[in-house]
Amino acid sequence: MPSTVISLRRCKHLFIEPRRVDRFSLDDVLAGRAGLVSSSCWMALAPHLPEGVEVSAEALQVLGGFDADTWTETALPLSSPQLELLGKGLLFSDCGKGNHIRSDERIRELGWWGPAAMLHWQARWEDRNSVAAIDSVGIQTAAGLRQRFGAPPPATVAPEGPMIMLPREPEDEVDRRLQMRCTCRNFDTSKPLSMAVFSRLMGRCFAATGSYRLDEESIFLKRNAPSAGGLHATESYLIIQNVEGVLPGLYHYHPMEHALTLIPGALTPESGAAARFVAGQFWFANAHVMIVLAPRFDRLHWKYRGHAKAYRAVTLDVGHLSQLLLGCATEMGLGAFVTAAINEKEIEQTLGFDPMAQSPLAICGFGWRAEVMETTEFDPAQAVWESVG
Ligand SMILES: Cc1cc2nc3c(=O)[nH]c(=O)nc-3n(C[C@H](O)[C@H](O)[C@H](O)COP(=O)(O)O)c2cc1C
Structure with missing residues (x-):
């Protein structure tokens, strides 16, 4: 006898946004107007769906009656709002097998906190050129920003009350070294990095300096950067462009072996992928080495x-790794940078990631500084460029 009920459950993470959309209207055209009519709708945003889907107010009401974790027996035939929700991947039946239910189940397994899952999913870029975007609104300089947005909030705050002045200790070598750190946007492509310099810097910043082995499957690394929970969950993928003895290409860096593994065919120098990865920022794209974190x-x-x-903790982990790299590169006389303006989606595709399981948060890079500054760097005290020129 055919069943008269079906078990339904809603997706794990879901956010609803009211949106204004412009729709084409033939009636509007026939009335002699532009043909675009603006109206508001509900958009369902969920990290298991490639993009937001519009959902009717009636279906939204029905969706609220289903739980994300328990299956609800529902009488057949299904109502039209229930069918709409099933079709849009917001509601699942216990016999469903499509892509949406598989990615919803994967996100459940991956243990995301809902708002972080959504933030991560939505903040990923595809095919962005951040240089063109900034140029088009004239905010590439401090003066341009000032003109467009007015004065920024003050450089720091000064609570009321007397200040306890601290002694200014005489500068020592550490101070002078630290002051040589300056985001590098000018690399010397004519001078390769030696294997010794490259390997030393990678070892200092990314290698395991020890490990704790609870059992064969439970290994915890020690590195020179701290990591939330001691997990060191961040992997490094290197775009090597100009290192002696290493063919240009995309590599994974193994922190325990201190070794590279080529990811075959993933990236060729001619593909222009390095520049696309950093959203068109040509000043970074020719660094000797770029590292996808x-x-x-x-x-x-x-x-x-x-x-x-x-999510906050792992973002800080990535920041610590990049700061360690910037500091150590500076100490070795190299230029280095970090950027979060990256096209995550192309990087994920190139590396074959499932974006909710692994995804880049930043790219940093390093190499020899050029002798001439063609792209502006922030060096008001001329600490770096005085010594280069
Ligand atoms: C998280 C982060 C993201 C950044 N993203 C970019 C970027 O997309 N493009 C860029 O040219 N510089 C980027 N920078 C570098 C900053 O612009 C730079 O740190 C700032 O102008 C101060 O200059 P300094 O690093 O030389 O002190 C970034 C820095 C940080 C810490």
Whole structure:
């Protein structure tokens, strides 16, 4: 006898946004107007769906009656709002097998906290050129920003009350070294990095300096940068462009072996992928080495399950790794940078990532500084460029 009920459950993470959309209207054209009519609608945004989907107010009401974690027996035949929700991948039946239910199940396994899952999913770029975007609104300089947005909030705050002045200690070698750090936007492509310099810098910033092995499957690394929960969930993928003895290409760096593995065919120098990865920022794209910092969220969430601070913590991890690189590169006389303006989606496709399991948060890079500054660097005290020129 055919069943008279079906079990339904809604997707795990879902955010609803009211949006104004312009729709084509033949009636409007026939009335002699432009043909675009503006109206408001509900958009369902969920990290298991490639993009937002419009959902009717009636279906939204029905969706509220289903739980994300328990299956609800529902009488057949389904109502039209229920069918709409099933068709749009917001509601699932226990016999569903499509892509949407598989990615919803994967996100459940990966232990995301909902708002972080949404933030991560929505903030990823595809095919962006941040240089063109900034140029088009004239905000590439401080003066341009000032003109467009008015004065910024003050450079720091000064609470009322007397200040306890601290002694200014005489500058020492450490101070002078630190002051030589300046985001490098000018690389010397004519001078390759030696293997010794490259290997030393990679070792200092990304290699494991020790490990704790609880059992064969439970290994925790020690590195020169700190990491939330000691998890070191961030992997490094190197775009090597100008290092002696290493063919240009895309490599994974193994922190325990201190070794590179070529990712075959993923990237050729002619493909222009390096520039696309950094959203068209040509001043970074010719660095001797670029490093894609890509956390593994399954490892992060192994400890921090559904945790509100997990995404923040791994973002800080990436910041620590990049700051360590900037500091060590400076100490070795190299230029270095970090950027979050990256086209995550192309990087994920190139590396074959499932974006909710692993995804890049930043790219940093390093190499020899050029002798001439063609792209502006922020060096008001001339600490770097005085010594280069
Ligand atoms: C998280 C982060 C993202 C950044 N993104 C960019 C970027 O997209 N493009 C760029 O040219 N510089 C980028 N920078 C570099 C800053 O512009 C730079 O740190 C700032 O202008 C101060 O200059 P300094 O690093 O030389 O002190 C970034 C820096 C940080 C920390």
